[in-house]
Amino acid sequence: MSQQTQLDRVVDAWTDFLERWPDVHALAAADRGDVVAFWTNHSLGYNNRAKYLHEAATQVERDHDGEFPESPAALQELMGVGPYTANAVASFAFNDGDAVVDTNVKRVLYRAFDVPDDDDAFETAASELMPDGESRVWNNAIMELGGVACEKTPKCDEAGCPWRTWCHAYETGDFTAPDVPTQPDFEGSRRQFRGRVVNVLGEHDELALDELGPRIRVDYAPDGEYGREWLRSLLEDLESDGLVATTGSSGETTARLRR
């Protein structure tokens, strides 16, 4: 249902469908015309999917004694189920799939592991990275990372991406990707800003936050998106690296190079 339609627009149809045909047995016993009519009445588009779904339920009943097949190869035998869907179902429903490679996953692999933009290379890297027997949690994790942090414009720091400590893109500041051919509109890598903080502090004994901020970026505004909070988090990184020392708190914080 959600293949070409946004998830929140299919919730009602999904609920109604399960009320009417709660399991594969019930669906297989239904009249195909009723399933197609349901599809049309709920504006789900592409009626063939209703026919395929009904046929697939019939196959499960007839060829698998009503038990859903669990491997990608067996799932692919079902009507309307291609390799991607078979693997996704095997992976998420049965924890028995291979690594899923979609646009989000490619973007993450390309940036984090510097995998070249080549389908075979993505497949190989994804399979090697996935821990054996962990397809459900691995595929969920990497797809989620691509959806909430490693988006086209990445939110590495904002989303607290756990891979920042070794991500190739984060280190180099190059956030292009197969679906992001030019550098996204991004604040710039933290590495660049950390370097700037060290350079500026090298020219002064010590600086208060609001003196340091405008020297780091022109759009610094104490309470803005790139303000004290943002600057303090940069300073915390540098402090934990042993490069910078800060004193005071809130707006009174001052920073200096550790000598």
Ligand code: SF4
């Ligand atoms: S650190 Fe940034 S670029 Fe790297 S994987 Fe995380 S979100 Fe993506």
